[in-house]
Amino acid sequence: MKNQKLKVNGIRLRKSLEAFAEFGRTKQNGVTRLALTEEDRMARDYFRFCCEEIGLTVSVDDMGNMYGLLAGSQAQPPVVVGSHLDSVKKGGRFDGVLGVAAGLEVIRTLVENNITPEIPVIVMNVTNEEGARFEPSMMASGVLSGKFNKEEMFAKKDADGVTFQEALQKIGYEGNKQNRLTEASAFLELHIEQGPILEKEQLSIGVVECVLGMVCYEIEVTGESDHAGTTPMSMRSDAFFAAVDLIKETREKLAALDDELVYTIGRVNVLPNIHTVIPNKVIFSLEARHKSMAVVRKAEKAIQSIAASSLKSRCSVTAKKLWERNTVWFEKSLCNALETSAASLGYSNKRMVSGAGHDAQFLASFIPSAMVFVPSVNGKSHNEAELTLWEDCEKGVNVLLETVMALVCSKK
Secondary structure (H helix, E strand, O other), X not given: OOOOOOOOOHHXXXXXXXXXXXXXXXXXXXXXXXXOOHHHHHHHHHHHHHHHHOOOEEEEOOOOOEEEEEOOOOOOOOEEEXXXXXXXXXXXXXXXXXXXXXXXXXXXXXXXXXXXXXXXXEEEXXXXXXXXXXXXXXXXXXXXXXXXXXXXXXXXXXXXOXXXXXXXXXXXXXXXXXXXXXXXXXXXXXXXXXXXHHXXXXXXEEEXXXXXXXXXXXXXEEOEOOEOOOOOXXXXXXXXXXXXXXXXXXXXXXXXXXXXXXEEOOOEEEEOOOOOEOOOEEEEEEEEEEOOHHHHHHHHHHHHHHXXXXXXXXXXXXXXXXXXXXXXXXXXXXXXXXHHHHHHOOOOEXXXXXXXXXXXXXXXXOOOEEEEEEOOHHHOOOOOOOOOOHHHHHHHHHHHHHHHHHHHOOOO
């Protein structure tokens, strides 16, 4: 079959995204659609309806992952296009769902043009990518890839004490283990960029080469509480002042390592947190991310060194490693194919890295995988103000369509 230059229906794509946004829409035009809630069930039901409307065979596995299959003429591992439908609390209308809507639109385009692919094509909805209700994030793709234990994940509880398994059963989406994705020719995920780079550089497409490696530590500074009004400054063991000095010192060390290294203190607890009492303990998280694991290791060494820092205080410091992940590099041939597709469509593009985690990074451990980014206005993500222009959404899906066509249709 000759490969045809096709374009997706941008109006239909927009309608799909607007329809999904109704499930959990917030007053500020964002979305709250936590995993396995009633809003998630409604979005899943709509996804199933869309799949069946175009003749796809829908299956659900034991983690609630959903698959809409367009059969191919040959019995080969499928090409899978997908992402997730769940959101964070007061999140946006595009994060995750764009990748699912993209898979639907790619298959709709094939079907309406009477194209039977040689290789089957699947549109996939992956359960609980965000981890906003049940931790950890990327739970289902983690089970599929063997990173997480199913029984442990099923026992995870939300803030109300409801287990993941109970919630999955309640919405009617606990399927069969035999339906799990175990092999594929490719996994492609379209996502909004969760940063400002593409918009700043006025580019349409980002071909994602990797997901950054990272390391996360918990730093604990211990001092001594005393009265805030009667204790002389020279006699204080103020954990908070000591922590401030540590943070300044650590920032200077990390900044000197590499311009592309990013580092964050995202959580801080000050105890006893009373304005008349000198703090006796400060606990804060410190993470660092970079595509080179050699740079990550240098950052880790710098973080570890703060526990032995010669502070001018009476406080002690400990640094405890919480977790780490290695950089995940995506399949080079798929990245090349995405880049070729973008260029053939006349779309400006660049190679990129992802600082945020995505299901593709876990699936890449057993399936050739790659990702595409499209711009976010002002780099907003996980926010009700999240916005990707409709024309940018359409361009991203066209890149997927062109790539899928190259993968599943003969060039003869």
